[in-house]
Amino acid sequence: MTGKIIAVIGGGSFGTAIADIIASNGHEVRQWMRDETLAETINRDHINTTYLPDYRLHPGVRASTDILWAAAEADVVFVSIPSSSFRTVVASMKAVVGGKILISTTKGVEAGSFDLMSQILAEEVPTARIGVLSGPNLAKEVVAKAITATVVASDDEALCQEVQQLLHSDYFRVYSNHDIYGVELGGALKNIYAIVAGLAESLGMGENTKSMLITRSLAEMSRFAVRMGANPLTFLGLSGVGDLIVTCTSPLSRNFRVGFALGKGKSLEEAEAELGQVAEGINTLRLVRDKARELEVYMPLVDGLYEIVFNKRSIREVTRELMLGEQKTDVEFILQSDSKDGV
Ligand SMILES: NC(=O)C1=CN([C@@H]2O[C@H](COP(=O)(O)OP(=O)(O)OC[C@H]3O[C@@H](n4cnc5c(N)ncnc54)[C@H](O)[C@@H]3O)[C@@H](O)[C@H]2O)C=CC1
Ligand SMILES: O=C(CO)COP(=O)(O)O
Secondary structure, three states, X not given: OOOOEEEEEOOOHHHHHHHHHHHHOXXXXXXXXXXXXXXXXXXXXXXXXXXXXXXXXXXXXXXXXXXXXXXXXXXXXXXXXOHHHHXXXXXXHHHHHOOOEEEEOOOOEOOOOOOEHHHHHHHHOOOOEEEEEEOOOOHHHHHOOOOEEEEEEOOOHHHHHHHHHHHOOOOEEEEEEOOHHHHHHHHHHHHHHHHHHHXXXXXXXXXXXXXXXXXXXXXXXXXXXXXXXXXXHHHHOHHHHHHHHHHHHOOOOHHHHHHHHHHOOOOHHHHHHHHOOOOOHXXXXXXXXXXXXXXXXXXXXXXXXXXXXXXXXXXXXXXXHHHOOOOOOOOHHHHXXXXXXOO
C-alpha cells in the first residue's frame, strides 16, 4: 500500500509522532495544527520545535493551519487532539470527512457526557468508519524509532487491516482488537494511575510499593471497565497492562510527572504549568471518581488520589487509610464486575 493521503489532526507530541511513522512508510501526510509559525517550521526544517525539538521528521510530513486542506482529500484521518477540545475540532471538519476512516489516538474522557473519543466521532460524523489507536507509545520513543507496539481497535476488520498496513514497520508493530471500548478505556484510565505512581516515586517508595500499585491499579481499572461493558481480557493486552506499565514507570509520561510534582509539594496548578503539555489523567480522575460512585464500583486508588489532589488531604494519611482498609482477596477481580476486592 503506497501513496495514500493521510491526515493527522493535532500538532502536539503524539500527532507528530504518528505523522512521522506514516510519512516514513511512504505516504503523504497532511498535519493540521493551530500554530502557523510551527507549521511553517515543520515545512521548512522538518522539526516540531514546540513538542519534539530534538527529532528530525520525515519530509513527507507537511503541516498547515487549514483543517479542510488536511482532511478533505485524506483516505484516513487520525485525530490527536486533547479530549477537552476533541469534539469542537472534529465538528469543524465534519463537512469533509463523512464516510472516511477516522482514528482517535486521544486517551481521555469527555466531561459531562462521559463519552470516549470514538463515541464523539460517531456522534459528530455518523457515516464515518471509526477506530482507536492505543498502547504503550510514549511519543518521544516513537519518534526516536524505539521498537514499539500498539493496538488498533474497531469492529471494522478491514479498517484494522488498513491501519496496520499504514503504520507497520520494522520498529512499529500494530496489533488489532475488536473491543474498541475496552482498548480506549484502558488508555484513558491508566493516566490516573500514572499520577499515583509518580507520587509514589517522588516519596522514595520502594519497588514492592511500585509493584503493588501497578497490580492493584490493573485490578481497579479492569473492575471499572467491566462494569462499563468492556472485555476484561483486553486489560491484559498492550492497551491495558502494557500502557499501565510504561506510564507508571517512565518520567517521559506527563501524568507520571504531574504526580511526581504533587508529591514534591507543588500545587496542581504549578504542576500543570510546569508541564506545559496535556496530562489527561487529572480530568479523567474527576470524571471516573464521579462515575464510579454513580455505578457503585469500588475504586480505592481513585478515591485516595482524588482526596489528595482535590481535597488537599495528606498523602501519608490517605496511604495509611488505604493500607489499613478492609482485608480483601487477590485476583478474582478480572471476571467479576461487582467484586469488592481492593488494595
Ligand atoms: N504524548 C504521548 O506520548 C501520547 C499521547 N497520547 C494522547 O494523545 C492526545 C494528545 O496528546 P499530545 O499530542 O501528547 O499532547 P500535547 O500536549 O503534546 O499537544 C496537544 C496538541 O493539541 C493542540 N490543541 C489543544 N487544544 C486545541 C484546540 N482547541 N484546537 C486545536 N488544537 C488544540 C495543542 O496546540 C497541541 O498541538 C492526548 O489525549 C494523549 O493522551 C497518546 C499516546 C501517546
Ligand atoms: O499515553 C502515553 C504513553 O502510552 C503517554 O502518557 P502521558 O500522557 O502521561 O505522557
